[in-house]
Amino acid sequence: MVYNDSMDDSPGAVSISEALGQSEAFLSFQEQISRVAPIERPVLILGERGTGKELASARLHFLSRRWQKPFVTLNCAALTTTLIESELFGYEKGAFTGAGTRRIGRFEQADGGTLFLDEIGNIPMEVQEKILRVVEYGRFERVGAVHPVHTDVRIVGAANVDLAQMARVGRFKQDLLDRLSFEVIYVPPLRVRKGDIMVLANHFAGRMAFELGFDQVPEFGKKAIQDLEAHVWPGNVRELKNVVERAVYKTNGPVITRIDFSPFISPYGPMPEPGTPSIKPTENRTSALSADKESNSDTESVLAQLADLPLKKAVLALERFRLSQALTAARFNQKQAAANLGLSYDQFRGLKKKHGM
Template sequence: MEAASHSAPPGEALGQSENFLAFQEALSRAARVERPVLIIGERGTGKELAAARLHYLSPRWGEPLVALNCAALAPSLIESELFGHEAGAFTGAGPRRLGRFETAHRGTLFLDEIGNIPLTVQEKILRTVEYNSFERVGGSRPVEVDVRIVGATNADLPALARAGRFKQDLLDRLSFEVLTLPPLRQRRGDAELLAEHFALRMAREMGWDAAPGFSPAAREQLGAHPWPGNVRQLKNVVERAVYRSGRQEITSFDFDPFASPFAPPPQVEPPLAPRPAAAAAAEPPRPFKEAVAAYERRLLRQALEDARFNQRRAAELLGLTYHQLRGLLRKYGPDQSL
């Protein structure tokens, strides 16, 4: 989901377990209050579907729902995607382009993988949330917006904030309500319900009038599997079983499509041969300080490139103060071949 704008509600989430129903009740309650919401959950639990349901249960249901997967873009592009840019704002910018905040005006902006947003852009989001206005990249005129932000992640945002990789002020503003999606392994009975739903849908796609049934052993497999990929993994497993079944009852599920008696053996790296004493003496290991210096230079170079050589932005990307960055640049500056 790199980006999307929805105009109609998506398919309903399915479940009848106590944990799932409690989450849906909390989501419905939060939808009515027009404040930021964070949705936390493992991969494959349906965070995008939960965000869409929250939007369509809110007073903004008739306005745009605009989504951006923050992990699908290079850090240097996220600011332009969110806030747009003026014509010629940077090399290759082209004509004026509206960002996601503007296209979500009066609606909801869903930021998936929000923990991947660079610190410099986090600061601009914070100002936008506080003042309901921003400036496009390369612009100077304030643009006013009315947007509700819904963020989603499987990362530990408080831990990122403590490590200096997520702004605590922004976390405080976005966490008016935090909703945690239960993983499928903690939704007793829901795996079988979802499996029947996916099986029927796959059967219809195959042109069949009915879905194949599940044997008792297959149903037991559904309940016992830990489902590390959650609903997304369940969907793949069930659909694969249906299409392979030939309309016959499904007696077992194949959880690993890569398993095969004909698969090549795993590649094992051969152990390193001991180095001759003479070679070891001629080629000593790289000194520790030299290796650390090379690593620091790579980090500095990458941060400067991502920040378009804006040193204050580069410092924020690295979690350093501006003066700390300046000290490192003096240490590894042009004379040191940074």
């Protein structure tokens, strides 16, 4: 399933050709978007980083009656109260020092269309109150203005945090959450879309080969496909895109044989700092306790040992522990241990060398 690619390079423009997939999870997610798109109500899109929440919001807009009107975006992450208020509502000339001219905010820019608010959980509470008034009454005041401005905007919010939990602990306005959540759409992470991995990988490979001026698109070898499908993809589609583009860039032939999931892993990387402790699993495994109880015991032991370490040393110690744990579980079959950790064989050997194992 492919959408026409946007060729607009302006800020906020969205390329939606990367909304690809054939898995049941992906198709169900797309169907949910299609059903709610024509309904003139706010929508929340929730999902992990890199899953394509902005692509989903763009599909919502272009399948709605507002598709010929503006699609305006704003990333709310790390904006101060003053800055986000100015971005959303605009300001009048002289409203504050430096306001030499009137500025139109995102709500006015999106009039008649859709306003996509990414990372909506970062919006300060006092600004949330003003957004609620726009949702309820369709009007607001620019910063420094006296008269209200009327606007007709459909709001689509997105977050990778639990907004309901934030509302319960008073970090997000419950009234606003109620008004924005006419429908809540969860974007499926790539790890539950196994059937889509190679569809996306081939698409990204084709685009990268074109960008590099290759005569042909390199194919993925059997081992490369196995590595891609075995990886857990914490960064989801965004991570997959980076990994595939790097693989195409580094290939020297018609077949991609090696996948580097991280550009930072190298046999020449820095060694752990002296004094970095090793984590040891719990002893006395001869009892007939269940696997679950053993696993919980190990986890508690590891956490206890990490608790008082500086962060850098804790990360190194945990990394070494997981390598050792994976080797033991795989009966020291390094390729199997690497696969169990979601690493390539070369990545696994590089980490072993890094830790002097």
